[in-house]
Amino acid sequence: MSTRTSPATHTLSLSATDLFRHIVALGGSYACYRLPNTQQFTVLIQWQEGLQRGKIEIENAASGFYMSPFLNEGLEASYFLKADVILHATTEAEALTFSLSEEQQEALGRIDPAKQTGSTHYAASGKIEKDTTQEAYQHLVEEGIAAIKAGRMQKIVPSRTKKVALAQPFALAENLLRLAKAYPNAMITCFSSPETGTWVAATPETLVETYQDTFKTVALAGTQAKKEGQDLSDTQWTQKEIEEQALVSRYIINSFKKIRLREFDEYGPKTVVAGNLLHLKTFFSVNMRETNFPNLGSTMLELLHPTSAVCGMPRQEALDFIRTHETHNRAFYSGFAGPVQVNRLSHLFVLLRCMQVSSDGLILYAGAGVTENSHPQKEWLETELKCDTLLRIIKY
Numbered sequence: 001m002s003t004r005t006s007p008a009t010h011t012l013s014l015s016a017t018d019l020f021r022h023i024v025a026l027g028g029s030y031a032c033y034r035l036p037n038t039q040q041f042t043v044l045i046q047w048q049e050g051l052q053r054g055k056i057e058i059e060n061a062a063s064g065f066y067m068s069p070f071l072n073e074g075l076e077a078s079y080f081l082k083a084d085v086i087l088h089a090t091t092e093a094e095a096l097t098f099s100l101s102e103e104q105q106e107a108l109g110r111i112d113p114a115k116q117t118g119s120t121h122y123a124a125s126g127k128i129e130k131d132t133t134q135e136a137y138q139h140l141v142e143e144g145i146a147a148i149k150a151g152r153m154q155k156i157v158p159s160r161t162k163k164v165a166l167a168q169p170f171a172l173a174e175n176l177l178r179l180a181k182a183y184p185n186a187m188i189t190c191f192s193s194p195e196t197g198t199w200v201a202a203t204p205e206t207l208v209e210t211y212q213d214t215f216k217t218v219a220l221a222g223t224q225a226k227k228e229g230q231d232l233s234d235t236q237w238t239q240k241e242i243e244e245q246a247l248v249s250r251y252i253i254n255s256f257k258k259i260r261l262r263e264f265d266e267y268g269p270k271t272v273v274a275g276n277l278l279h280l281k282t283f284f285s286v287n288m289r290e291t292n293f294p295n296l297g298s299t300m301l302e303l304l305h306p307t308s309a310v311c312g313m314p315r316q317e318a319l320d321f322i323r324t325h326e327t328h329n330r331a332f333y334s335g336f337a338g339p340v341q342v343n344r345l346s347h348l349f350v351l352l353r354c355m356q357v358s359s360d361g362l363i364l365y366a367g368a369g370v371t372e373n374s375h376p377q378k379e380w381l382e383t384e385l386k387c388d389t390l391l392r393i394i395k396y
């Protein structure tokens, strides 16, 4: 759908809260996002029931939003929200407000803002994960270190949950705006459907981006707290962090090698800000036309997910470890999500710094890269900082 403006008298100004309520009341699904370093929020709405299940070819897909849980072999457990309607709003104002043309109002059905009183989002279906204690997480890290010392893996990324209670119904639109303002260079996103429940993320990590002829991905790892007024060029990284991030870079280069792609640009590692944290990031880009890899986005998505930034190395051993040792289901945490073919851009992000919104609370998820030299308590503190990325900004 186009966003051309119709005469002012016929446009309807609708708050995100009213819009979300309207969609949920009619049984639709939506995904809302603000790309890094942009001012615009986009909402993709699907009216027909049921998200499409299974792998899609992002190059040939309709406009929509692609979502994947962490455990997703062959990407067959993915979901696709087909955008029947696309709306945009800027974040310059104090509230998220959409301006709907007549055509868009027709597509959305009759909307009476005064009658919108229901929920703005779907509550989680199925079992809600419990809180992970510090003791349990540190024990998991110790088991990871033992497996590495026994030679079964080089790196593992154990994760945990953190459950917080809600004092009031979750103010979704207000919180998305708060996150967008606090974190200009993050992808701020939320998706809500009966199948997936509701997830919110402020993620720093691109998994796959394609626009016109360019393919991009990044290797992101190594974490430290960002200090007030810190000069990024003075940041010190330990050998452990440098090696941990280099493993992720190597994993990406090995994936290029697997498909005999030899020409790519590599830049970094650079220290980057992600909310309250600093990471090391290497940027990769490929010209898909010159290298004759028109489907590189779909190909790399399958090769990369889950990367060693969120799973470990080697991948199969790390996956087995996570499946057998973690006591919670990661669901969409460390999976991926993002728009596909929206104005020719497909941009999928790793779902990090994320949480599930349930009717009785928020379930946050975070992990930390563990190598032979890890300290369990430090890894716990790292996951606390990662949870704080959301908790220090949102109201709950």
Ligand SMILES: C=C(O[C@@H]1C=C(C(=O)O)C=C[C@H]1O)C(=O)O
Binding pocket: 157, 205, 220, 221, 222, 223, 279, 309, 310, 352, 353, 365, 366, 367, 368, 369, 370, 386
């Ligand atoms: C696993 C997470 O983050 C990943 C792990 C990192 C690390 O181990 O230092 C850093 C960035 C992410 O690639 C998370 O945020 O939960």
